[in-house]
Amino acid sequence: MVVRLGVVAVVLGTTAAVVPGQAALAAGTAVSPGPYAFADGARSIEGARSTADAVPLTPGTAYKSSLPSSGKVIYSLQLDATSNAYVSVTAVPSPGSTVSVIDGLRVSVQDNDGTPCSSDTANFGAARSPHPIAAWGRREISPTKPLCREAGTYYVSVERVDPKGEGSSPDAWDLELFATTEPRTAKTGPTSAPEVWNSASPQPLQGKAERRPGGAGFAGATPMDQGVWRDDIRPGQTLFYEVPVDWGQQLQVTAELASSASGGTGYTTDALDLDLYNPARGRVADVGVGYNGDQKSGSLPPLPPVDHANRHSAIGQVGAMRFAGSYYLVAHLSESVADSFGDGPFDVILRVRVSGAAQGGPEYVGESQPKGVFEVSDQDREAAAEGVAGGDDTAMRVVAVGGIGTGSALLVGLGMWTVLARRRSAA
Incomplete structure (x- = not known):
């Protein structure tokens, strides 16, 4: 056993x-x-060059893909008319590659008519040190956001910000994609952010x-x-x-x-x-x-x-x-x-x-994914x-x-397994 x-x-x-x-x-x-x-069990998929060939992403499932040095890769999402959807894309440059100051990752979401829903960019910064960076795309249902509210197919576009920048390697980057959905709330809440909150910087925790x-x-x-x-x-x-x-x-x-x-x-x-x-x-x-x-x-x-x-x-x-x-x-x-x-x-x-x-928190109607x-x-x-x-x-x-005998190792292992099982069940 x-x-x-x-x-x-x-x-x-x-x-x-x-x-x-x-x-x-x-x-x-x-x-x-x-x-x-x-992520363990991440599904390997290939990003499409055209929306006609875009592979659908299932919220709650991790995917592994790649991003060429130039051009966009596209994925799709099937969304209802009530849930908010978020897609995070983590770019992983190859070990030993180089990046420019402004090089980075851009993620955008559009509906099937080309209407932009969101765009986000992540850069490597002044240190020019290649490392995992992440940007996210969003489709939000809100009284203050009249666009991208219909049910249907949405497209996630991923591209490099400055692939031909000085010092940037032309290598492809690995990608990890992860989509989540957030259900609507039972009651309509505020349509503006809280105006007052404690913005003072507290003393860093000691000890x-x-x-x-x-x-x-x-x-x-x-x-x-x-x-x-x-x-x-x-x-x-x-x-x-x-x-x-x-x-x-x-x-x-x-x-x-x-x-x-x-x-x-x-x-x-x-x-x-x-x-x-x-x-x-x-x-x-x-x-x-x-x-x-x-x-x-x-x-x-x-x-x-x-x-x-x-x-x-x-x-x-x-x-x-x-x-x-x-x-x-x-x-x-x-x-x-x-x-x-x-x-x-x-x-x-x-x-x-x-x-x-x-x-x-708010009373959600339905479950998030995951x-x-x-x-x-x-x-x-x-x-x-x-x-x-x-x-x-x-x-x-x-x-x-x-120094761990069979019995002790098994007891420790089963205890840790219980914690892991609870976390996986909650997730």
Whole structure:
């Protein structure tokens, strides 16, 4: 009998086994930055050049595709006349590729008559360090948005922003696509965003930092709750975390990059980039931290409490705080840090504050796809407290390789399996 738990297999009659990468983490040895971890079971599809050949995306299903260096690729969505729909596209440049300052990803949504519904762009920034970036497309049903309200076929267009920019590699990029739908509310709510909220920047959370290793993709993001968390990051590496934020709660995050022990000199612009994405993987805000070898820090801009009415704001980062659920923190350390300060690893500290009491959210008519994506469950809070991810490369990394007998390994494994099963059920 074999019980498979993420990266761990507990085998009756043998000792628990951990894959080599996780064993290295447990032993504290160096692990090279790995590529982006796509969702388990992501379906491989090919983007079309024409809407006539566009492959349909099913909300709640992860897809893997690719984006050529020039031209658009197109996918389709079948939508009703009442639900909001969101499509997040994560672009993953090839290892060793180069990008220009303004190169990036553009995602737009149109109806079957070519009417634009939304457009969003994500860039790599001044550090010019290739790493996973995400942009999202939206079809929203709202009294203030008269377009794109009919049921029918919608098209998702994905393209590079500056494929011929100076220093940009012509390589194709891998893509991960993930669509979600949000049902309508039972009652018509406000048609404007809240005008008053606490926009003061609170003092960053204090206390001793606890280790919490990050994941390698959205699907494998490591859960964390309010606290002070510490992790190792290497130049070129990107780490993913998720923080449950309920209706009425306010998120504040400060990132610190510790001083270098190498004795090197120099300066890297936006050496540490921290991005915040909402439960639909739509970008909310970011902060870049320059680095000269001394400890440096930066905070995300003040964000409003999570409120359904935030979507009516003309300010993008306010509008993105529109639903409860898991908010993603994505930390990237620029490749160029290695030029001056070596390969590391470097210590990064995240001071995460979730303030305010959880409130009741809107009454939805029907279920979101995937189910539960726009809510915070008891299982989500438990996972955030324990730091157990949902069955990917970050899960079970606290289980040691040696010194665990069969019985102990099985008991630990079954306990962790219970947490994972609850999270998957909620999702």
